[in-house]
Amino acid sequence: xxxxxxxxxxxxxxxxxxxxxxxxxxxxxxxxxxxxxxxxxxxxxxxxxxxxxxxxxxxxxxxxxxxxxxxxxxxxxxxxxxxxxxxxxxxxxxxxxxxxxxxxxxxxxxxxxxxxxxxxxxxxxxxxxxxxxxxxxxxxxxxxxxxxxxxxxxxxxxxxxxxxxxxxxxxxxxxxxxxxxxxxxxxxxxxxxxxxxxxxxxxxxxxxxxxxxxxxxxxxxxxxxxxxxxxxxxxxxxxxxxxxxxxxxxxxxxxxxxxxxxxxxxxxxxxxxxxxxxxxxxxxxxxxxxxxxxxxxxxxxxxxxxxxxxxxxxxxxxxxxxxxxxxxxxxxxxxxxxxxxxxxxxxxxxxxxxxxxxxxxxxxxxxxxxxxxxxxxxxxxxxxxxxxxxxxxxxxxxxxxxxxxxxxxxxxxxxxxxxxxxxxxxxxxxxxxxxxxxxxxxxxxxxxxxxxxxxxxxxxxxxxxxxxx
Numbered sequence: 001x002x003x004x005x006x007x008x009x010x011x012x013x014x015x016x017x018x019x020x021x022x023x024x025x026x027x028x029x030x031x032x033x034x035x036x037x038x039x040x041x042x043x044x045x046x047x048x049x050x051x052x053x054x055x056x057x058x059x060x061x062x063x064x065x066x067x068x069x070x071x072x073x074x075x076x077x078x079x080x081x082x083x084x085x086x087x088x089x090x091x092x093x094x095x096x097x098x099x100x101x102x103x104x105x106x107x108x109x110x111x112x113x114x115x116x117x118x119x120x121x122x123x124x125x126x127x128x129x130x131x132x133x134x135x136x137x138x139x140x141x142x143x144x145x146x147x148x149x150x151x152x153x154x155x156x157x158x159x160x161x162x163x164x165x166x167x168x169x170x171x172x173x174x175x176x177x178x179x180x181x182x183x184x185x186x187x188x189x190x191x192x193x194x195x196x197x198x199x200x201x202x203x204x205x206x207x208x209x210x211x212x213x214x215x216x217x218x219x220x221x222x223x224x225x226x227x228x229x230x231x232x233x234x235x236x237x238x239x240x241x242x243x244x245x246x247x248x249x250x251x252x253x254x255x256x257x258x259x260x261x262x263x264x265x266x267x268x269x270x271x272x273x274x275x276x277x278x279x280x281x282x283x284x285x286x287x288x289x290x291x292x293x294x295x296x297x298x299x300x301x302x303x304x305x306x307x308x309x310x311x312x313x314x315x316x317x318x319x320x321x322x323x324x325x326x327x328x329x330x331x332x333x334x335x336x337x338x339x340x341x342x343x344x345x346x347x348x349x350x351x352x353x354x355x356x357x358x359x360x361x362x363x364x365x366x367x368x369x370x371x372x373x374x375x376x377x378x379x380x381x382x383x384x385x386x387x388x389x390x391x392x393x394x395x396x397x398x399x400x401x402x403x404x405x406x407x408x409x410x411x412x413x414x415x416x417x418x419x420x421x422x423x424x425x426x427x428x429x430x431x432x433x434x435x436x437x438x439x440x441x442x443x444x445x446x447x448x449x450x451x452x453x454x455x456x457x458x459x460x461x462x463x464x465x466x467x468x469x
Contacts, residue, residue, distance in 0.1 A: 050099030271309030304465030307345025
């Protein structure tokens with residue numbers, strides 16, 4: 001290891017990569033920086049601000065260690081801070097990708113849930129990515145506004161993205177430096193190879209390893225060629241010590257003889273926070289992963305099932321043919337095994353998934369109705385109250401979560417009991433809305449939940465599985 005490692009070795013060395021708005025190139029720059037530092041021999045812990053399952057898959061591949069989410073709306077401060085502390089204790093530095101625009105969060109009047117809030121609480125320097133594809137000198141005005149909006153935020157410098165030529169990049173960088181007095185660490189040209197791999201209705205998680213690795217390699221090469229990494233290293237290690245979380249999570253060793261919970265995990269089902277799995281294990285679960293795409297049997301001694309979110313619609317033809325798993329899921333439900341299905345899991349358990357072109361694929365059929373794909377994205381934070389006693393919450397208990405899906409659930413029977421009652425997440429007079437379904441031991445919802453927001457969910461689910469006998 002050369003002496004450059006000494007510049008970044010610090011238990012809490014850290015940097016935040018932010019932008020004025022979504023689509024500026026935060027993910028590309030972050031992935032490229034993480035990969036470049038990892039290839040220099042640094043042990044980098046990646047993070048993503050906010051409720052995101054997709055960007056973290058690329059960060060994980062680039063770093064060689066699991067990316068974690070930092071969400072100050074879904075989680076109390078001590079809990080997301082504890083996630084940061086727990087996962088950086090053996091890292092040289094943390095690289096944190098922001099969410100949306102730098103100051104965008106859960107609402108319009110406060111910073112809760114924003115990249116700026118996370119950066120301030122962590123005392124982390126911020127590097128802002130400016131998309132210059134449609135700007136020249138005006139980039140300086142944008143950069144100046146971002147630096148002046150909140151004087152408490154430590155903005156370290158800028159990276160210019162999507163420049164059309166060397167002279168364009170040099171000129172935009174000069175305008176930013178003249179306006180702000182902050183350093184510009186480089187500029188990255190427009191390049192189709194630097195676009196995050198996409199699918200027809202949104203970003204696709206890094207499931208296709210070859211395609212994903214090609215993107216990571218391209219991002220890494222661009223950062224190494226166009227960004228002054230050596231100038232960045234002192235900024236990364238300049239972050240001051242931060243106070244620890246006041247009430248760190250007290251974990252216990254996994255019970256090797258714990259109750260078996262089958263967790264769907266493959267290309268179609270991959271959206272679950274790592275902390276959810278950790279809390280289940282700490283509550284006494286033995287997690288056994290299976291693939292609804294390929295497996296023809298559930299794990300041995302299964303006492304509960306989790307069908308996490310993902311993109312079942314992208315794999316609907318294959319999912320529809322695995323009738324063996326459909327039958328086993330119906331049998332498990334009839335036997336009273338607790339089943340928790342989130343978003344993509346809910347879609348999979350309906351009678352069918354209908355594509356936008358009208359093609360319909362039969363699914364597992366535990367829930368009545370059809371999951372119908374649309375061009376409209378449902379997105380946002382949710383404050384959910386359990387509508388009925390279930391395998392995760394007792395009636396009246398609340399949890400914070402979020403939605404991200406392009407489907408709607410049609411033809412639900414009017415007498416189907418909802419899983420949740422949704423309250424306005426930021427107050428207001430919006431009527432309470434029923435959501436999801438509670439059908440015997442099955443709890444299905446479009447809401448993605450983070451168990452650290454309500455740790456009782458993990459303990460209750462494990463207890464319900466153990467009660468099956």
